[in-house]
Amino acid sequence: KQEVTQIPAALSVPEGENLVLNCSFTDSAIYNLQWFRQDPGKGLTSLLLIQSSQREQTSGRLNASLDKSSGRSTLYIAASQPGDSATYLCFAWASKLTFGTGTRLQVTL
Amino acid sequence: DGGITQSPKYLFRKEGQNVTLSCEQNLNHDAMYWYRQDPGQGLRLIYYSQIVNDFQKGDIAEGYSVSREKKESFPLTVTSAQKNPTAFYLCASSMGGGPDTQYFGPGTRLTVL
Numbered sequence: 001k002q003e004v005t006q007i008p009a010a011l012s013v014p015e016g017e018n019l020v021l022n023c024s025f026t027d028s029a030i031y032n033l034q035w036f037r038q039d040p041g042k043g044l045t046s047l048l049l050i051q052s053s054q055r056e057q058t059s060g061r062l063n064a065s066l067d068k069s070s071g072r073s074t075l076y077i078a079a080s081q082p083g084d085s086a087t088y089l090c091f092a093w094a095s096k097l098t099f100g101t102g103t104r105l106q107v108t109l
Numbered sequence: 110d111g112g113i114t115q116s117p118k119y120l121f122r123k124e125g126q127n128v129t130l131s132c133e134q135n136l137n138h139d140a141m142y143w144y145r146q147d148p149g150q151g152l153r154l155i156y157y158s159q160i161v162n163d164f165q166k167g168d169i170a171e172g173y174s175v176s177r178e179k180k181e182s183f184p185l186t187v188t189s190a191q192k193n194p195t196a197f198y199l200c201a202s203s204m205g206g207g208p209d210t211q212y213f214g215p216g217t218r219l220t221v222l
Contacts, residue, residue, distance in 0.1 A: 004151070031208035043115075043199055043213040044152075051208075089151065093208040096168070097142075099151035 002027040004092050006100040013080055014108050021075040021103045023090035028068045034091045035064050035075050038102070044089065048075070080107045112136065113214035115200050120219045122194075130185045130217045132200035138212075139205055141183035145169060146197040146216075158183055187219065194221045 036044040048064040063076040144152040154167030158177040172191025203209040
């Protein structure tokens with residue numbers, strides 16, 4: 001059974017800091033791993049998708065890495081801004097489709 | 110505008126009543142999905158459909174039913190057999206039936222009184 005864990009559950013940082021969000025998964029036979037952002041009461045917005053053959057993807061201030069052998073993915077956010085405040089979810093597509101429980105990020109002024 | 114729409118945004122029902130949540134997409138995607146989100150928990154897959162007239166159960170299908178008569182539409186019915194139906198319901202779609210980027214609708218918050 002695939003389990004996807006995100007640590008920490010919540011994080012508060014001052015504006016401008018670089019930060020890393022972690023995602024661990026137990027079934028390394030994943031097809032891809034996707035990072036989403038969710039604002040309160042809203043749907044999910046796709047940020048980055050890493051195929052199983054890839055090691056990282058970048059979009060603007062965001063960089064996501066994937067290490068299948070260790071069952072880990074990280075989302076790196078550079079120069080954080082208050083507008084980055086949201087819940088970040090990782091999603092692993094293996095034999096089952098499994099979401100992590102999310103990291104709630106608050107970027108303060 | 111291309112995208113996924115869910116209606117209504119908020120829905121209230123009395124206990125024991127069936128209710129149907131709408132999900133429509135104009136992205137020409139083959140696959141569609143229904144997830145449920147509860148406070149403090151990640152999204153859990155209810156049903157998914159890789160192609161018209163075909164669908165599979167996800168992890169928590171009990172008490173739910175779906176149909177996929179058209180490519181654009183994937184309605185979810187929450188039946189009276191669902192023991193704890195109050196939740197936030199999210200619909201998604203992806204281009205193919207295999208591993209691919211999922212795009213989400215805005216969600217429907219269902220409250221059963």
